[in-house]
Amino acid sequence: MKYTSLYRRYRPTTFDKLFGQEHIVRTLTNQVKLGTVGHAYLFTGTRGTGKTSAAKIFARAVNCLSPIEGSPCGVCEVCQALSTTATMDVLEIDAASNNGVDEIRELRDSVAYPPVHGKYKVYIVDEVHMLSTQAFNALLKTLEEPPTHAIFILATTEVHKLPQTILSRCMRFDFRLVPKDMIASHIRDIFDEIGKAYELDAIDAIATAGEGSVRDALSIADMCLSCSDGKLTHADVLDILGASDRGTLLSICEGILTGDSSRVLRDIDKTVRLGRNVNVLSRDLTATLRDIMICVITGEPDKSLADTYRSGISAIASRTDKDRVLRALSIMASLENDIRYTTSPRVVVEAAALRATLLKTDLSIEGLLQRVNQLEHKLASVESGVVSAPQPKPTPTPTIKQPTLADDSADTVWGALVRTLKQKGMYALYSCALEVKQVFFREGTLVARVDNSTDYNMLTNEVNTKEIISIISSLSGKQYAFVCENTKVEGNDLEAIATLKRNVGEDFIKIH
Ligand SMILES: [Zn+2]
The missing domain is CATH 3.30.300.180 (DnaA, N-terminal domain)
Incomplete structure (x- = not known):
């Protein structure tokens, strides 16, 4: 039997199964209920947030003979007809292939013909920003005077690349990153359904790695399913992701923020020796520093984090300050590009971690600012009489003391x-x-x-x-x-x- 990926198998077919996009679902289902459907929609947002799924559900919903709460019923003859891939009424165009010139031309030629089954012909153009200029112009002509039976849904991850002429003709919907909790509960449901045992921590790690994308999280879940036979453990997931374990991450970050450079190097070495991927380590460090920064600024760690990790974050945050974390974070975050173009990523990560650790040798503007801040802080405390700089108590001067000076000028x-x-x-x-x-x-x-x-x-x-x-x-x-x-x-x-x-x-x- 051919294996179908979890993402395809659990692709939502109704709006209530679309995670984390309530604001969009509300508008679209209302339009279906009220029959106030537009002709051009723009779905934007990061990959895996449900743009194409929403487009497909909407395409069936507007045609369904008896939609339920704005979602397609799935049983009427139109729903049945549209669920086959051979339908001519819902057409998917992938702009990423061949810049889409031929497809858009074809679209222009075919758009005039009425739909076969339902009321509307729906064109879904995926990755629309990849269209060539010619293809855009062709699409624009169609968008200017669409036949009443045509609906265009343009989906893109990079909305800034779209010409204003297209943007101004579309009703825009911004898809958000899906909250981690929601992804985690979705994966739990799926594992429960297929009878896969798991540790809660394992699910948490998968959901975190998905970074707001249901699709990414589900492909990681897929990998986990194929790699683990029995109960899926947190360690299994880390192995599969090549991720660094949280204790070490916290330790490295603590080293960075307290200026303990040997600890930083030792822990990085330990992680790399365990066979962890350096790129992943660098990304994980950035994520951990970000968690610490949130805690420093808001006074408490993000609630969605696991408990032990949360207490680690609080402990580090209580001993550092905003500027220091921000500086370390910006150094580590800027690594992503450097790593891509180097043959020795480990050295790049170590050098950056050390730069974030050692304020004194850092001559960047941020580093200097940090040092000025420290001096100002010392100065202020001395001026206010609260002496924090090492300031020995003035000792009564012994009157007889050997002079140590060359002269007394x-x-x-x-x-x-x-x-x-x-x-x-x-x-x-x-x-x-x-x-x-x-x-x-x-x-x-x-x-x-x-x-x-x-x-x-x-x-x-x-x-x-x-x-x-x-x-x-x-x-x-x-x-x-x-x-x-x-x-x-x-x-x-x-x-x-x-x-x-x-x-x-x-x-x-x-x-x-
Ligand atoms: Zn139906």
Whole structure:
């Protein structure tokens, strides 16, 4: 006996069996019930979402002698006649073959003849965007003045490739990706019906891999049926898909988001050694990062995910931030093209995963932005007195301390301070200390001049001032006081004010 694929065997014959397209079904069935059928329809959407099935059901429904709730009854003589492939009343044209020129010409010639069985002749043009310009023009002529008995249903996955002249003449229906739950329950029903035992996780994996396409999910289910004899397990499905298991995926993503590069490489290696396909791994990583991003933004993981996976996603999401995930996601998502054109996909995936992991070596704009963000974050917390950067408590300075400096000029002391701040990992304070424009001693006080309020606020923050005093005192072995002056106050310049004072006389100048 010839094996019929699940997709053909379980192709819907009534609208209520068309999954996930309620918005379209409602309109089409109403048109059948009310007899307000149009002449040109455009069905768009990803492959496997039910465009052709909907077109075929509609073709029979408009002709059916006693439609039930807008769907064909399946038993009347017209339904019977139209269900055979030999019918002349429902014609399917595949635009992908030969650009469809001959078929469209034939269509033009035959459209004038009335239908044999029912009320309407229905032309279904699949992949209509593949038509050549000539074929489009021929089709357009027909669409402009269709005979009353003709209905055209144009189906396409790439609606943007259609000329405006065609679009403007059609009633457009956008087919959505079918929700995973719906696909899963459909597969469960089919397996129950044919008596195939399964693990729920296995069904979940098949539905996920279908990515919103019933057709894709059913062809995977087909593969699973032919590869597994007994109960279909989650591991079986992963084997068939070459998919990576979720625990490893979560671990790799966690490594990426926490900057643990050796873990990332180790886990990728483990996955590849198990014989997993690298392309699939890269796609799975992108999908996992996406799940984490959704959780970071909305505060909870997608409800349709399996429980153990959900808790893994929440745990990772709670320890990372939006920018970091977004950056990792965009790096991993952009891989799809790179992988296609490389002879060593593994290296490409590893390099990308590392780039997403190691912020410090990433000189892309996103990488730099991420680092600026981190610095700003540190700065803000230091300014607000909540010190998150490693900031040792200012220790009381021992008065007797061996000086470690070559001389005790202000420049030498400041230079040593800057180096010490860097060594201590106090990067926010370090970057401000670097920006100081001038340092000098004024009666035993070290004076640092800056020219902006950010540096000024940072250096005059009480905790920081204490830290600076502590460091310079221990470095030089002397007790110094420290002040910071901002030469740009409210747009005024201290130098300019000094000049003005000299020229005009101090009494005339009042500075707030
Ligand atoms: Zn019927």
